Amino acid sequence: xxxxxxxxxxxxxxxxxxxxxxxxxxxCQAKPTQSCALDMAADAIRTAAPLTTENLPYGSMVExxxxxxxxxxxxxxxxxxxxxxxxxxxxxxxxxxxxxxLADLQATLSRLETSETEYAFVIGPVLIxxxxxxxxxxxxxxxxxxxxxxxxxxxxLGNLRAGRVAEAVKHLGDVPETEREELAGLAxxxxxxxxxxxxxxxxxPYLTSSDPSAVRxxxxxxxxxxxxxxxxxxxxxxxxxxxxxxxxxAPEVIYALAATGQWQKAIDLAQTLPASDRAYAFINVAxxxxxxxxxxxxxxxxxxxxxxFNRDRMARGLVRALTLSGYLPVAQTFIDSxxxxxxxxxxxxxAAAALAETGKPSEALQFTRAVADPRRKAWALWExxxxxx
Numbered sequence: 001x002x003x004x005x006x007x008x009x010x011x012x013x014x015x016x017x018x019x020x021x022x023x024x025x026x027x028c029q030a031k032p033t034q035s036c037a038l039d040m041a042a043d044a045i046r047t048a049a050p051l052t053t054e055n056l057p058y059g060s061m062v063e064x065x066x067x068x069x070x071x072x073x074x075x076x077x078x079x080x081x082x083x084x085x086x087x088x089x090x091x092x093x094x095x096x097x098x099x100x101x102l103a104d105l106q107a108t109l110s111r112l113e114t115s116e117t118e119y120a121f122v123i124g125p126v127l128i129x130x131x132x133x134x135x136x137x138x139x140x141x142x143x144x145x146x147x148x149x150x151x152x153x154x155x156x157l158g159n160l161r162a163g164r165v166a167e168a169v170k171h172l173g174d175v176p177e178t179e180r181e182e183l184a185g186l187a188x189x190x191x192x193x194x195x196x197x198x199x200x201x202x203x204x205p206y207l208t209s210s211d212p213s214a215v216r217x218x219x220x221x222x223x224x225x226x227x228x229x230x231x232x233x234x235x236x237x238x239x240x241x242x243x244x245x246x247x248x249x250a251p252e253v254i255y256a257l258a259a260t261g262q263w264q265k266a267i268d269l270a271q272t273l274p275a276s277d278r279a280y281a282f283i284n285v286a287x288x289x290x291x292x293x294x295x296x297x298x299x300x301x302x303x304x305x306x307x308x309f310n311r312d313r314m315a316r317g318l319v320r321a322l323t324l325s326g327y328l329p330v331a332q333t334f335i336d337s338x339x340x341x342x343x344x345x346x347x348x349x350x351a352a353a354a355l356a357e358t359g360k361p362s363e364a365l366q367f368t369r370a371v372a373d374p375r376r377k378a379w380a381l382w383e384x385x386x387x388x389x
Contacts, residue, residue: 035070042065063088128154222256335347
């Protein structure tokens, strides 16, 4: 069957098909992996670079390649990083520390006038995760941490990443109770943003207050793990959040409710947000709930409040939400109605990324073929690659 798909792709290619799209790319479309999709994105960046180096996804490629263990690509594109690309640098350093290859980054770190010690917060947990505690003393001495529980934080986070929950909880118990929730929350947030939210669940029992940060972190976990009990608990906690913090915390609670199947509660809560924020919240409910009833609510809002629920303003979010929900033909109507190439190719990118996220990488890569602009092609392929497991 795979051979038939590849043959079909080759036959479907235009006359100069292989000149326009490599055999490797066509093979990746037939049998995609994240690694080959990253190669396609890298090739697209290299193609676009002679035209302009502005607005190319160098930092994003470093992040994605580092997390995928593609150290070759990560190191290649690290040459384009700036000192302000701190997230990409953190992912890069974590990947090379995990491979015990930090020496390979010395040229990059020197160019950026930074060093390993500035990223000790990344390296420390990796050393714990891999059982290299013998190197911790030197690292701590080099940074002279201001936070008295720096080592405990590394021990909690590193052990959670390694799946050693009992060990993580033991180290959490070693810090004073007044510090425990904040440390647990920091570890949970690091896991969430690192795409490892499931490993953060053991921290939920320690996030007990109505502090805005704790509520937001509980909501992160509930959303990603689709934990209904956690979502219900965070809704209760929201009532105690100070009014000034409410607009920043409430959206995360809304997403947690939507992700756990409670879309009507999510919509009702979204109605309490300022009008300018409501459209974005509704779109995010649709993305997470993936229920046709939510789109009916959005359609009514577009009729009743055309200023805040403007179709053009909402197009990107709707294309993504519709595609995630299995309504690609409907999303295609928004793509087809775009009035210029930039908007159309941007909407194609949103749809392609959503297809990859729903486990349809072949369709996603095929979809990116509609993007002609070299820079936008590079971004589209990176979006697909980064959403693949």
